[in-house]
Amino acid sequence: MKLEKNIGDFESLGDDHIGTSASTPLREDAFKLSQDEKIDIIKQDVRHIMETLGLDLTDDSLNGTPLRVAKMFVKEVFGGLDPKRKPTASTFENKYKYGEMLVEKNITMYSTCEHHLLPIVGKAHVAYISNGTVVGLSKMNRIVDYFAKRPQVQERLTIQIVKELQQVLNTEDVACIIDAKHLCVNSRGIRDVDCSTVTSEFGGKFKEKEIKREFLDYIKLETTF
Ligand SMILES: [Zn+2]
Numbered sequence: 001m002k003l004e005k006n007i008g009d010f011e012s013l014g015d016d017h018i019g020t021s022a023s024t025p026l027r028e029d030a031f032k033l034s035q036d037e038k039i040d041i042i043k044q045d046v047r048h049i050m051e052t053l054g055l056d057l058t059d060d061s062l063n064g065t066p067l068r069v070a071k072m073f074v075k076e077v078f079g080g081l082d083p084k085r086k087p088t089a090s091t092f093e094n095k096y097k098y099g100e101m102l103v104e105k106n107i108t109m110y111s112t113c114e115h116h117l118l119p120i121v122g123k124a125h126v127a128y129i130s131n132g133t134v135v136g137l138s139k140m141n142r143i144v145d146y147f148a149k150r151p152q153v154q155e156r157l158t159i160q161i162v163k164e165l166q167q168v169l170n171t172e173d174v175a176c177i178i179d180a181k182h183l184c185v186n187s188r189g190i191r192d193v194d195c196s197t198v199t200s201e202f203g204g205k206f207k208e209k210e211i212k213r214e215f216l217d218y219i220k221l222e223t224t225f
Helices: 005-013 035-052 065-077 137-148 154-169 209-220
Strands: 091-093 101-113 119-129 133-135 174-182 197-202
Touching (some): 101 137, 101 209, 133 154, 137 154, 154 174, 174 209
Antiparallel strands (some): 119 174, 174 197
8 A cells, every 4th residue: 555645744743734635634623622612612512502402411411421522522422623633653573583474353343433423333354464663452442542532534544544554563464454334324314223334444464365365354253362
């Protein structure tokens, strides 16, 4: 896969560099407001939506909802919009000379569909072949979680995970498969509860048939303790 130069720059620099299709579409002023200022504004917006729907916000059960939702948006479900939350890219030299594929499978992933703001829930499987650099295992989980915690489309999320790991590991040989349920499909609209969406991005050697096959076979391994 060809790395588009300024995508990596945006993700590493974080602020103010916007405008490629694999990047989350952000406004120029995306980071001008503090987190607390954002929470305060969103709290009013949520209150407005609820009141417009006819709800009585003086009711004890509803009174705390606007602030609760605002905090949840800014700090949790969309916390991955904040470049400061990006996992640090600490890598290690591959001293044990492990030259085979490493697969981190069944990474639980919670994201949000940017078209409906409804949950996307599923599993991500990430793999790489070391080029001399290795990364802590949980780092892959953290990278998945960071990019998942944005308004997303699953295709972009898959690409963002691969590009980030390619940059961190300094190799093209990275792959990611995501299998996820979109509640906007499962619980409303067509309401197909059994349907899930699979996306994949194969970089470098993972484009080769045998390497791809190996990755897919590892994912199928049943893990029991
Ligand atoms: Zn949707």
